[in-house]
């Protein structure tokens with residue numbers, strides 16, 4: 001079993017082990033941040049109309065608690081319904097800064113029947129910290145979360 005299989009199994013177990021759907025999102029971000037040293041900031045945004053609203057996260061508070069679709073790397077990934085990896089955020093004009101230390105970012109849409117429910121957003125203080133194995137593992141986590149977020153329905157989004 002590779003390192004990423006172990007991380008996926010631990011995240012899946014933390015989601016499975018939490019009956020409450022909102023707490024399952026919390027458990028997933030906490031487990032990801034704890035298991036992967038390069039994951040400095042881990043959060044989930046939930047789609048509310050045309051905006052992404054920040055849900056559970058681990059790391060420094062972000063100024064971007066609401067992001068319109070199409071803005072930032074988060075908004076781009078939701079609009080494209082595809083994972084985006086940015087090796088150096090300082091060279092991506094879409095980037096909305098959260099922390100001065102952040103160097104790279106991955107945003108993974110959470111899709112249910114082709115609809116965007118939200119996304120997993122992870123920042124790293126290391127340049128080019130994210131690759132194909134992160135993408136595959138996080139897309140599997142997103143699929144697990146999609147079931148739980150869909151179960152919450154419109155209540156998934158709590159205003160901040």
Ligand code: SME
Pocket residue numbers: 041043062064067071072073074075094095096097098105121123
């Ligand atoms: N960097 C993101 C904004 C969210 S913060 O990283 C938490 C973006 O460009 O969309």
